[in-house]
Ligand SMILES: Nc1ccn([C@@H]2O[C@H](COP(=O)(O)OP(=O)(O)OP(=O)(O)O)[C@@H](O)[C@H]2O)c(=O)n1
């Protein structure tokens with residue numbers, strides 16, 4: 276059994292306004308879509324992102340398969356279902372990228388209901404009285420009995436929802452409508468008031484408040500790296516080229532500071548180290564610029580729904596002198612990581628001429644990193 280989640284995020288969010296489509300706007304320090312993706316981590320076997328072609332570069336950092344969206348939500352879902360065909364998926368969840376606060380409990384209920392039903396979706400009963408109105412005046416009332424407010428993820432047996440979407444004439448508000456049109460029963464599972472869809476600007480304020488009320492998850496990681504000196508006239512340290520009477524030896528550009536920092540980030544996520552993601556045995560990483568590794572680690576941070584609280588790097592060497600380059604190093608790292616410079620510290624110490632660093636045989640670097648998720 277393979278489960279997949281399709282996260283539709285190709286809309287333009289016109290009702291939400293703002294400089295960016297709503298799924299890319301920042302909510303509690305990270306993009307809305309990063310929250311949404313993090314909610315599915317570890318709960319399904321595969322996650323597929325449906326994005327607008329203009330957002331390809333922005334979305335690449337998540338490291339997930341990407342499918343181009345359609346002109347409508349249903350079109351976007353259809354593209355992803357077509358893409359998943361033949362990949363052994365038996366259950367598929369279809370979720371709005373604009374619902375970042377979906378809980379693990381809601382996702383689990385939908386998946387569980389699919390054991391006995393072709394379709395399942397979360398919803399909340401309508402509890403307020405319903406009126407009709409015109410020009411600001413109540414013109415009638417409507418019974419609320421049996422009415423539900425639909426949420427996502429809406430889950431289905433894969434083959435059935437793919438066939439239903441292919442046959443549907445279009446114009447459906449959601450995937451439950453498509454499934455029902457094709458004759459499939461859809462089970463209602465309990466929704467969650469917090470599983471709101473960000474639709475209007477004021478929804479962001481409510482979502483921020485909900486997130487503030489949740490427990491904060493903090494993770495710490497450390498990293499340590501050493502590179503030996505060889506002949507040369509420059510070294511790369513924390514993204515800055517420093518003139519020196521030696522060079523650092525390594526499979527990549529040997530930026531010992533950036534390597535320690537990257538390992539600290541992987542460590543905080545409990546996702547191994549640089550060697551796991553970029554094996555030295557693989558010739559494609561020979562001479563690689565270290566920002567590739569750091570950007571990858573930051574993509575993993577975003578994909579897991581975390582953000583950087585702060586990082587601290589210590590370089591251990593007698594020479595070159597780090598002080599004159601410290602500000603440039605902090606700026607370089609902050610630029611690569613997309614965080615404010617005041618969250619990045621770079622400092623240096625000598626080892627009082629003791630050991631391999633004291634004998635100027637190489638440079639060592641230590642790094643600590645703290646990640647937070649609301
Ligand atoms: N062509 C489209 C339209 C919508 N969506 C996605 O479907 C979800 C729910 O749609 P909605 O809230 O209507 O989003 P938008 O279409 O972006 O919003 P608006 O109608 O305000 O422009 C969103 O995650 C949105 O990105 C999509 O993937 N492809």
Ligand SMILES: C[C@](O)(CO)[C@H](O)COP(=O)(O)O
Pocket residue numbers: 348371424425426427448449450472474
């Ligand atoms: C799918 C959906 O989220 C169910 O509530 C909703 O129908 C999509 O958003 P829209 O605002 O109706 O386009």
